[in-house]
Amino acid sequence: MARSMMKTKKMPREFWAEVVECAVYLLNRCTTKAVENETPIELWSGRKSSVHHLKVFRSIAFAHVHDGKRTKLDDKCKKYVFVGYDYRTKGHRLYDLEGGRAVISRDVDFDEEAMWDWKSQEENYEFLPSFAKEDDEEERQKIITPPASPSRGEISPSEGSSSEGPLRTRRLSDIYRETEEIEETSDVTLFCLFADTESINFNEAAKDKKWRKAMDKEMNAIKKS
DSSP: OHHHHHHHHTOOGGGHHHHHHHHHHHHTTSOOSSSTTOOHHHHHHSSOOOOTTOOOTTEEEEEEOOGGGSOTTSOSEEEEEEEEEETTTTEEEEEETTTSEEEEESSEEEEEEEEOOGGGOOOOOOSOOOOBOBOSSOBOOEEOOOOOOOOSSOOOOOOOOOTTSOOOOOOHHHHHHHSOOOOTTSOOSOOOOOOOOOOOSHHHHHTOHHHHHHHHHHHHHHHHO
8 A cells, every 4th residue: 555655646765654654544444354344443442533634645735834933924824745644643744845844733724636746846855754743832843854974083072171270272283193184085074173272381371472461451450550
């Protein structure tokens, strides 16, 4: 059934998990040869399950946007593609065509005659959609972001400064000498060098012109007072 839904509705392969989950949801509410006049969900729960909420898969859906999520001039509804059901909240799973977001909403109107043409959309679906649940008063949307790969040359941040004394940091020359060289072809997502250092004694600080200027200014202010 899931394969038929994928082929008939021309769903991108990245949505295979949602298609399978929707197929299982429907099969549990269909009669079978194994049990006469009963569905699997009836045998499990002990009561008949309603089918009034079932909609055409991949049809266009318009979900209500709550007042807290929009201004007075914004649209009161947003266009989605219907991709399944949520058995925990009795809501519908909807995929956002614009932002790559997915939500679960119970306040939805469907255009079951209209179908979204995936070929007309330029986005690449390189992720498996996940869904956020909707509360009674507020619909929470979750942005789908693929996890970043680990960095080879990532440097651990130094520990926070203590009230006992100034922070001791490594010299820039030591950092360059100890840091692994990063090739252009390496898969690097984050690379940072700590170049700022603090003077750790008076003799070293006295060589800094900015430090001496600041101290002279402070001493003059003390003398005037």
